[in-house]
Amino acid sequence: MYRLKEAVVVYRNQNKTIVQLGTKKFTIVDEFSQFYKYITNGNLIDINTKKKTEKEYVNFLKKENLITESVKYVDDRFIKNEYFFEDINKHYKKSTYQDSIKKKHVIIIGLGGLGTIILQNLVAMGVMEFTLVDKDKVDFSNLNRQLYFTPKDINNSKVEVVQKYLFKYDSKINVNISKTFITDETIDEIFFGKEFDLIVNAADTPTNIVSIIAKRAISLDIPFITGGVGLRTGHFTNILSENKKIANLIKYQENNDRGKPMIGSISSTNMIIGSIMANEILNFWTNNKQCEQSRINYLNFENYHLECEEL
Template sequence: MQKDKPSEELTDRDKVRYDRQIMIKNFGEEGQKKLKSSTALIAGVGGLGSPVSIYLAIAGLGKLKIVDKDKVELSNLNRQILYRNEDVGKYKANISKKILKEYNPDIEVESFNQKITSENISDLARDCDLIVDCMDNYPTRYLLNEVCLEKELPLFHAAVSGMNGQATTIIPGETPCLKCIVPNPPPEEKFPVLGATPGLLGTIQAHEVIKYIVGIGKLLKNQLLLVREGTNFRKINVRKNPKCEACGNEQILK
């Protein structure tokens, strides 16, 4: 569950807009207040980041910080649902901010048209309550992992290839870190993706973020969810690696 922090009050408009999710058991107005008071860093607004940011925006998460250095390309449009034909050649960070504010004008969206590096990641994560890993390469994912360990922030990870994917929720001090789970990343190369696959995995990430903030449901902690061909789901237990170069000095988790 999210660390205690002051909650913003709901407006009459909030109570109407989010009425159907407020009705969920153990969610209520208090859960909506927690969402409204939260800030999430969305690392990458491509195939995964598009559905993640859209669903967090329409759920009423108070502030989204969007980071992406790329411009929209025609080949992105089979899976990156934030963008349209007319956006080709424009910066994703700029377009995504505009579109997300159209989805929900009541939230705050801050966009950063830059590459995530070891020099800027700490500043990007400042004042954030969590980070969502929507990247397509492991060197940057490992930077996210490091800053989450340093700042004790949860990391919501997903990755896709073809019609397959994986997802897990990483809580420093409670779960293995990303380096424990994926110590040897796949080679960096162009990989196939069916558009619905990141849509599915990104929606799972959004669910995990909302459950974490509100404090309901069972998170994917100490488990890696494997999705094969979109309909075959399997969870495997994951454990901390005591020799992990990122977090190996912590006590072994059971």
């Protein structure tokens, strides 16, 4: 049996019934409130009904993705996710997004202001296996924008601190760590013998870090995303899932070398870019149609204007 999706809103306006889900809004002429009564009476919806009028209602609800299988979600930390995935699901069958995300293995390179925010978002989404790469120890200067770290963690390894935190948060999360500083010579030891579903670059050193990792994404055929935060702007790519698109990024990086990283950085701008990158990842995992473009996006933090450059 089926029911309306949790986020569907239904109301009357004169002789019309209005049905809304997110930005989608449907206005149905319903003189005697028959359709309104059918979908608001609290009963489950039988998609195999033999009644002609009800069959028409069901066909409309299925076509517009307004109904879903009536299932009871487990009351755990993912229950809000399940309702979200239910609402964005492009099919009336039960969403499998949460189960799929739990099986992902993501490597995040760089646990600074950007990397820790992306990590926290992916943990909350339900990713259950990570490989975290960062050679640095926690410094007082990290505490203004980087999650997970406290003054008690100063001089301790970043990846070890995060690994311990995530074990306490959810002991089922598998966290692999590496203190390797990535160069052309050391990149092999990080990727050798491992399988990843996504590579996230949130590091800014060495200056050719993006090219080093992008080349490895091409050789292993793994989707890739990278980003960074400056003083007045932040940048991020969409998910690059085809080798040609990643190769275009390498050429772009070689022609647009921005030199050494800036020292100044603030929490709010890192939060913005990190969350956008996490949302790009979510969209990639939940959209059936992958992005056909390869681009790098620049967000102006003063006016929130977004500029996109094709790669």
